[in-house]
Amino acid sequence: MKKTFFALIVFLVLGLLYWGFSRPQIQKDGKTSVVVSGYVPYTLARQIGGDKIALSMLLPANAEPHSFEPAPGDMVAVRRADVFVYVSPRLEPWAKDVLSASGPETLAVEAAALAVQSEDPHVWMDFNNAGKIAAALAGALSEKDPQNQAFYRQNLDAFQTELAALDADYQRALADCRTREVVHIGHLAFKNLAQRYHLSLSALAGSSHDGEHSARKLAELVKFIRQKNVKTIFTEETLSPRLSAAVAEETGAQILPLYTVEHVSKEDFARGVTYIDLMRRNLESLKRGLECKA
Ligand SMILES: [Zn+2]
Structure with missing residues (x-):
């Protein structure tokens, strides 16, 4: 019994070392x-x-x-x-x-x-x-x-x-839109983009993933969406889709993706998706979600 236990420990340690260094x-x-x-x-x-x-x-x-x-x-x-x-x-x-x-x-x-x-x-x-x-x-x-x-x-x-x-x-497409309210059910990653194109950004969490997205913050966003007649919410790909789905259900808003570029799905990684590709996808989402005329 002791021997098996020892062998198991050695196996685990070697496995960890191999994983760590490989x-x-x-x-x-x-x-x-x-x-x-x-x-x-x-x-x-x-x-x-x-x-x-x-x-x-x-x-x-x-x-x-x-x-x-x-x-x-x-x-x-x-x-x-x-x-x-x-x-x-x-x-x-x-x-x-x-x-x-x-x-x-x-x-x-x-x-x-x-x-x-x-x-x-x-x-x-x-x-x-x-x-x-x-x-x-x-x-x-x-x-x-x-x-x-x-x-x-x-x-x-x-x-x-x-x-x-x-x-x-971006300048052309976002010049004339029904709304400039970007409600992002994710962490605060798009402030620089919003500033550059004069969009108004509300995000669920702070600028790192550490900040808990509290139930209070979620309730505030739902209220904001109703008050401002926001028809689209934007999601972060790797964050739980349940949160966006819950907000969409509560408010009737549609869900569109925004890509932070700092992380991508395994499929996009395998495809070699580029910065320009992801920023073009973001523009398509923004144009649709904000109902822009161009
Ligand atoms: Zn980030």
Whole structure:
């Protein structure tokens, strides 16, 4: 009995060690190895680095970045990487632990360092900031891999052009709408977007997932929806759909998705959905939900 118990413990410990140290896998093949915190730097690094980089992400695709706890294997991955990219210490308070484990060769990049900060750390929701994050990535990749500097520069220029087109489409599409009230049954991730396009945002929780969405806050939102004659509520993909369904049932509002980009479904991850794709989906939802004329 004792022996079986001991064997079980050894098996569990080995299993945990293997799990801890086995992800994420870095396969360099002569490429610049880039480890990123979550999906925002992941999709932007892919855009800029293309096939010149070996890219891996610490967070699972559908996990939120605010309260992630890095595993020993994550520390090892960062230590071995050429470049480690995180968004900001405000978004990812855990990044400092990972940074302290990074090796002398690892170039650590706070991608949002040059972005305009607001109370909402989801700075990439403003296209100017998304451009600054992409520029920081291009700079870091060029520093580690100067041979491919022109390639990174070209991809950055192409991305900036796409951002400018996206911004123009947002301006045009959201210029004339029946309502500008965005009621988001999720955490406060769209404040930068709302500010840029003069929308009024109400969210269920604060700017991280830590804040409990209280029953009181939910009741307040329901009251607000009725008072303002809001016909659409927006949901966050990875948050429980039960909350949105309950609010929709209570108020008769329809439900449309908004994508934070900081986490994506496993299906979207496998598909390689990009920042631009997700922001185009957001525009479609906003146009429909706010009943815009364009
Ligand atoms: Zn968030």
